[in-house]
Amino acid sequence: MRKEASRATGRPTLAEVAQLAGVSQITASRALRDVPTVDPVLASKVREASKALGYVPNPAARTLASARSQSVVVLVPALSNQLFIETLEAIHNVLRPRGYEVLIGNFHYSREEEEELIRNYLAIQPCGILLTGFDRTDASLRLLEANKVPCVHMMELTKADDVFSVGFSQEDAGAVVARHLLAKGKRRLAYVAAQLDARVIQRGEGFKRALAEAGVDALELAVPDPSSVGLGGELFDSLLRRHPDVDGIFFCNDDLAHGAIFEALRQGISVPGRVAFVGFNDLPMSAHIVPRLTSIHTPREDVGKHAAHLMLALLAGAEIRERTIDLGFELVVRESS
Amino acid sequence: MRKEASRATGRPTLAEVAQLAGVSQITASRALRDVPTVDPVLASKVREASKALGYVPNPAARTLASARSQSVVVLVPALSNQLFIETLEAIHNVLRPRGYEVLIGNFHYSREEEEELIRNYLAIQPCGILLTGFDRTDASLRLLEANKVPCVHMMELTKADDVFSVGFSQEDAGAVVARHLLAKGKRRLAYVAAQLDARVIQRGEGFKRALAEAGVDALELAVPDPSSVGLGGELFDSLLRRHPDVDGIFFCNDDLAHGAIFEALRQGISVPGRVAFVGFNDLPMSAHIVPRLTSIHTPREDVGKHAAHLMLALLAGAEIRERTIDLGFELVVRESS
DNA sequence: TCCCCGTAAGGTAGCGCTGTCTTAACGAAG
DNA sequence: CTTCGTTAAGACAGCGCTACCTTACGGGGA
Incomplete structure (x- = not known):
């Protein structure tokens, strides 16, 4: 009693x-x-x-006594992008059944906001942190270092072997798109991008490098604004005015490509007849839009799943052999190219 | 020292x-x-x-000493629906700056899963819970009752005045769509729905009631499957086979309507010439798709914002006069109807 | 036979904070 | 001048759990 x-x-x-x-x-x-x-x-x-x-x-008592909570923090740059929702869902599905709380932080593509989130979330003594990419402030890195919290990086890969990462090569994906458009006989090619985070830039680099290797010049239209369907239409329109001869466009994500498809439809421009479109991420809608959109299918659920399992292994103190997990990507060719 | x-x-x-x-x-x-x-x-x-x-x-020490955490749990039926993402974001924006942790639970439209989440989340002694709608298991209600956690209900409204709710009338929204289609001269009208949760059913009831009042019969095609763009196309196609004379369709959400628009485009069916489409939620894409989609714009960010503020008031022990906050909705008429 | 050591169980003492009760201080009322 | 009520500050004792250290026990080697 x-x-x-x-x-x-x-x-x-x-x-x-x-x-x-x-x-x-x-x-x-x-x-x-x-x-x-x-x-x-x-x-x-x-x-x-x-x-x-x-x-x-009682988790509070446990946390207080052990100076470590059962919470894993996940920091993503956006929730408006369906991509990260699917990754988060996969992480949840792995960690929750094992008794971990998953705390979501959205840093809105801002390094400063991410730093602030890290600072605040460290107060709850998380047992691990899942991060998106590698581009963050020095203060963020120092905070993570000083607090000795296990970290797993998602979406990008790195050569450095003292960090854990799960993702795929954004550059290679860009290069694959370039070679695909070249193979389709397109020669006047452009990269159209918004929300210029590290990954968007890497995709563009890969795309332009592959074109350069083929001796083809690359057009580029990149704006820092948040990506949206509406912006995709606008960017396509302004690119077309400046370069009416463009015959192939790689959009940094599917949202932009969808907007461009709608704009092309309104202007009576044939896709892929006059200009071919390729998107990135392969959102569910891309398989249904008219014309169906060629896109790079990214393994975002698997990224979440593997990152979560890697975190579990780290928490269990297991010896990790593979610190870098490359999950690859897939070019899904459809009507738009 | x-x-x-x-x-x-x-x-x-x-x-x-x-x-x-x-x-x-x-x-x-x-x-x-x-x-x-x-x-x-x-x-x-x-x-x-x-x-x-x-x-x-140290939040753990505070929680242990006071037997109440600074966490607010939010339970939503899906994250795949952009709708709830926007609501969650708004909730975060209100609660996080005030020192509250926002914990997200996704119950995948399953009452049982929601009950399980409630059971698990009560272990962390949340200071409040934000719920979606009113349809839950008796055990869930008992758990919430027994733990005396303040609750705010989102998206739907209720007559009961011992509960707090923030939302709008789903039935009225359905009725507004019905009257809009009638005003456009459409007479062979259908409600096409998936993922039959309480709100989807209420929308349909409002739609059919308004049609009945005008002496017009309503067709209905409702399936319990998860909603998706692809499903929208399929449902439209099978409805059209069964009822080739249908001239106006109310889809329970924009995703289905988008899929139907693509299918109509493929089949060369004129929208709104032969059949008018109306969606629900007014997702960003609806303003850009060809043809632009008429839809009910729902105040999901405001629902999140007001629900969070209502929770803050409850936590502060304030006297609440208005237990029901009706934020209304807006019919946005575009090309598709 | 004795000692040492490895293993499994328990005792103790917090982790950092807040609820509750008590005390101190002060002004107003009698 | 005393008494009382009110307010502000502090003392104290946990909240429920786990890290650390100690003890008990049994087996193997000298």
Whole structure:
């Protein structure tokens, strides 16, 4: 029986579980955390008692005592992009069933905002952080370093082997698009981009490098504004005015490409007859739009899944052989090119 | 100076702030929480000391001591629907700057999964819960009741005045669409729906009721499958086969309508000439698709914003006069009807 | 036979904060 | 001048859990 301290939550505590199981509190604690030094017989007694009482551990007490929460923070640059939603969902599906809380931070493509989020989230003593890409402020890096929180980087890869990353080569994807458009006989090619984050720039680099290797010049129209369907139409229109002879466009994401398709339809411009379009990410809509959009299919769910599993391995203190997981990408050729 | 207990986090604690400010620990605690019984002079001393040390409160300790966390749980039926993303973003923008953690639970349109989430999230002793709609299991209701967590319901409204809700009338929105299509001279009208949650059904009821009042029969094609662009095309196609004379369709959301527009374009069916389309939610793409889609614009950001503010008022113990906040909706007429 | 050491269980003492009760101080009323 | 009520500050005792250290026990080697 518990003493009637008015501040108690009323929920069963570890002490009650231990008492019912006839062991000490610390043994019950160890049994429920699967610490291997506990006699299996005692451990099962503890689990029975826990179930009988409907015991649920108090995360706050655990965090306070161990100076480490069961929360994993995930920082993404946007939620408006369906891409990251799918990654987050995959992360959730791995971590939640294993008792981890997933905290989402949206830094709106701002390094400063990301730094602020890191600063704030460190207060809750997360057991791990999943980050998007590698481009962040020095202060962010120092904070992460000083707090010794395991980090996994998503979406991009790196040569550095002291960091963990799960993703694919954005540059290679750009190059594949370039070669695809060249193979289709297109020669007057452009990269149209918005929201110029590191990955968007890498895609463009890969695209332009592959064109240069083929001896073809690349046009480019890149604006820092947030990406949107409407912007895609505008950018296509202004590119076309400046370069009426353009015959192939690589958009840095599908949203822009969708907007361009609508604009082309309005202007009566044939796609891919007069100009071919290629998008990036392969959002669900791209398979249905008229004309269906050729796009790079990115493994965003798998990125989330693998990143979460890598984090689990780090938390378990496992020896990691592969610090870089390249999940590749796939060019899905459809009607628009 | 702190004693060198190896288990300490190394971060400054409230005790150190209190010592530097020359007050007791509890006074420092009260000062930083803006408890009104603290002398303003002492309070400002405490705030200075806190800033000087770079003090950040430990949420776990606070939660353990007060038996209530600074976390607000938000339960939504889906993240794949852009609608809820915008609502979540608005909630974040209100609650995070005020020191609350926002925890997102996605119950995938499953009452059972929602119940499970409620059960699990109660373990962290959230200070409030934001819920979507009113349709949940009895066990869920009992859990919420028993734990005395303040709740705010989003998206739908209710007559019951012992609950807090922020949203708009889904039925009225359906009725407005019906009257709009009738005004356009359409007489062979259908409701096409997927993912039949309470709100989708309410929209259909409003639509059909308004048609009945005008003496017009309503066709209906409703499937429980998850909504998607592809499904919209399929549903439109099968409706058209069964009822080639249909001349106006209300889709339960924009995704379905977009898919139908693509399908119509493929089949060479004129929209709105032969059949008019109306969507629901007014996603960004609807203003750009060809033809631009008529839709009900729903105030999802405002729903999030107002729900969060209502929660803040509840947490502050304020007296709430308006327990129901009706934010309305707007029919945006475009080319498709 | 004794000692040492490895392993499993327990005792103890916090982690950092806040609820509750108590005390101190002060002005107003009798 | 005393008494009382009110407000502000502090003392104290946990909240529920786990890290750390200690103890108990048994087996193997000298």
